[in-house]
Amino acid sequence: MPRILRLNMTDRTYRWEEVPPDYAGLGGRALTSRIIRREVPPTCHPLSAANKLVVAPGLLTGAPAANTGRISVGGKSPLTGGIKESNSGGLVSQKLARLGVAGVVVEDKPRPEDGFSLVRITKDGVEFHTADDLTGRGNYQTMARLWKRFGRGIGVMSIGQAGEKCLTSASIHFADPQGRPGRAAGRGGLGALMGSKKLKALVVDDKGTPPVPLADPQKFKAAARKWAKYLLEHPVSGQALPAYGTAVLINIVNEAGALPTKNFRGGRFEFAEHISGERLVELIKQRGGKTKEGCHPGCLIQCSQTFHDAKGKYLTSGFEYETIWALGANTLIKNLDEIAVIDRLCDDFGMDTIEMGCTLGVLMEGGVIPWGDGPAAIKMVKKVGTRDPWGLIIGNGSVFTGRALGVDRVPAVKGQGLPAYDPRAEKGVGLTYATSPMGGDHTAGYGVATNILGCGGTPNPLKKEGNVELSRNLQIATAAIDATGMCLFVAFPVLDNPDALQCIVDLINARYGLNLTTGDVGALGRQVLHDELSFNQDAGFTKAHDRLPEFFAKEKLPPHNTTWDFTDEEVDQVLGDL
């Protein structure tokens, strides 16, 4: 039976705990959000001893089905003050599952004078080590040293300098199958929470463990085969993403007029071609590198890549659409190499690239650096690794930087910078930004899949009609999918193929010997959202926080010249009667 592992970071002790009934049958986001809801006082300071960092593999993670290896990380967000789940690829999730760990709960808070710890989990037990040799180092060095010390291929979850300093845009990074930190639980500043616990890295080694048990191996195998077929057959997950990575969206979203440009002033970037997925692949092919990589073993989509610099030397990996948009179109930086350098810095220091892109936009809005000036942006981002107070400002994200500079035009909801789709021209995802308990977030209900990519329907991204239901249904479905350990991109076949959802249910049933129906999946998603929304309510969130910044309603977005025109009542319907 899977157990919960509790780490006390003050005493450097741990204990194993059977999964209590209230947490039974939950995985991934469903488990992290339930534990936070039950155990963390909603009004506590996110960096105080009372907050907890929870790490949980999904319900299907570790079993031999494609794209089920995501890891959920949860806590009270240092960025938003609300509940947070952020999930990532990497190697930790499947290894935890094979070690029989349903979740790791990181608790308490060492004294300021205490050093950082390293925790290692193997089949033989849990070890606390000092992390003195890693402290102050970036994720690249940290992961390299840990692979060298504990073995290549082990799972590593770590923070860089940003997390150590408790900067609230700090992310938590996961070694990818090549041992690089290109994978992250990026959003919501959970790296600051990990930093406040003085946990530099968690190392997970599953050597010597058996495969996860399957209640009905035959049925599982049959469903897994079907599942792989659905993923590979869909044009988005089977063709577009493998060919160009997520950056395939640059040209598509630009064409749709929803690519936020110059701090959300326009929906089309004059130089979109320069930063497109097509251009990315062209450069990778010219310089070496790799166009197709998975973020975890068993991934069939392979949307990741290795990007080399002009000299053919490794520069960065996991170079996502949202990253390229944030650091590119949003700041008017049109040089993909400069964008890649900033991405690399963010991975190394451990910072969310979306938040950094919004922050650079605000810095430019405030006149601190010029629009489109890549070298100036790189110089600013580097300060996060130094004692320069600018690092403390920009490392705390877009809203914080806006306040430092007196800039009121900050694209953020609940303190979190908005991602790569302008809500005036992508209204489905705009409603998700407004209402998700996660704050401004696209993954919580990816309206783009339907509005722009046409999966599962075609509500007009420029109009209101149909988008309230779209955001609502996607948020419920996503909450359930995030409980399984599956990657967000399974949404493409699920939206278009009614058999795909049944197939996921078949996998869960065969794994655990259950008789769930597709209706149970919706119920699970609702329950997750309910935990999250009620935490936020007790933390002091109201409908007044479910609002986009005023300028989206006031300023028309070229080229379609649409505004954010939902009434408060319409927005409140999205998750109104869950």
Next chain:
Amino acid sequence: MPRILRLNMTDRTYRWEEVPPDYAGLGGRALTSRIIRREVPPTCHPLSAANKLVVAPGLLTGAPAANTGRISVGGKSPLTGGIKESNSGGLVSQKLARLGVAGVVVEDKPRPEDGFSLVRITKDGVEFHTADDLTGRGNYQTMARLWKRFGRGIGVMSIGQAGEKCLTSASIHFADPQGRPGRAAGRGGLGALMGSKKLKALVVDDKGTPPVPLADPQKFKAAARKWAKYLLEHPVSGQALPAYGTAVLINIVNEAGALPTKNFRGGRFEFAEHISGERLVELIKQRGGKTKEGCHPGCLIQCSQTFHDAKGKYLTSGFEYETIWALGANTLIKNLDEIAVIDRLCDDFGMDTIEMGCTLGVLMEGGVIPWGDGPAAIKMVKKVGTRDPWGLIIGNGSVFTGRALGVDRVPAVKGQGLPAYDPRAEKGVGLTYATSPMGGDHTAGYGVATNILGCGGTPNPLKKEGNVELSRNLQIATAAIDATGMCLFVAFPVLDNPDALQCIVDLINARYGLNLTTGDVGALGRQVLHDELSFNQDAGFTKAHDRLPEFFAKEKLPPHNTTWDFTDEEVDQVLGDL
């Protein structure tokens, strides 16, 4: 009939407006809060065009009764995000009243490239001037230049560099009768709001105006005579405050064990004697300067002073208890001259000294500068006047600085740093900190007057009993007093002498020809709080925001070793059924 003056800062135009029925009969805080409630969208960004800055004299201001010359300034607070009223002495209030101005409403927002304006109000009209020659200058130079240009003795309301930069601890300063900026609407960052409107200074000249009309001059005169007697007879307003200024409280609150020391770690400061009111007066007498000054003409209490440096040269004025505590005991700085230098810098740059003291405590907590190091603190504060990004951090206050540094032990409520009375040993004011719509604020319901100074009862400051009612009654009474233009210290005679409240009502009745009763005063206070609480509710505040930081419940405060032990339910009773 008094009128409302509206200034459009984008067009640099103005218009006069009759007081509409909904605003009639309101003055000071009652008027500023009503206008904000009715006209400002609660979820707007505090620095956006939608926010308004409202300036209003009290109901009694301008009439010949003692201590009625305070000015209320209101807006959506850039510091707390809630409604704000902050009041100050100075010369503007009485002059506006004599010019027949019930309130000035500063509206809209110039473009980033527009320069600052100067607005002058005289009996002949309203003039907009560019403020290019004042931009970038501190309040000392600004006021000196404006007196030189427009005449000594005119009313000036201005911001320094902090307000120009929209830093959210920026205050708005008012020239005192000597033309110095020692008087401020200090709390809540209203200087940033004024800065966002690009209003550098408002100049008010009442030359050639008649006295304010009195409906019944004889009755008014009789009541005013009685009123003066009550003020002078009370030992606090008649003796202690005139003798030592508000700094008389250093020794008293220290003795009570409620003087927050080292970022709210203890209730007694080893070196309290060094920074006491008694010491202050001793130094003033040695060096020249003045021990008794009023913040506006007609003040009988004279709690202000002129403080010279060791060479006998003017250093600062309006050197308050809360300032000396914040920059002294809270930071362990024990040198009154160093504290005075920081006070001077805060007056000049235009920053709230309470917020700065809390901020310096957080900087020390975070290890940026050593505890008690006055020269290091001075060096940090000076950075607000430069391009150094530390200035952007500390100028945004204690919560912001805590976030920059990852410090979770920040004494603040609703984003505003707590003042000079530890809530664990001064529970009446602690409840005001928690529940006031203003955020952590002592003036909104000054429990100290009763708990420690024994006026109007003697609930034990260390125990819970009686303090819920105390805070509630004081918050209602204060809201009403803040509508009259009277200074907070009128509370001393009012609390101890049942005739004093009737006397205030007599003054209002004789001024306007009304027949109000003392019951109407309570109703007015309730109405003001209702406007404020409902604004905050619509801005997204809930009971979850009416909480003190966790450490007050967890850490015992020496020497009495009490904690903050109110339940949430008890706290919620304070303003629960207004």
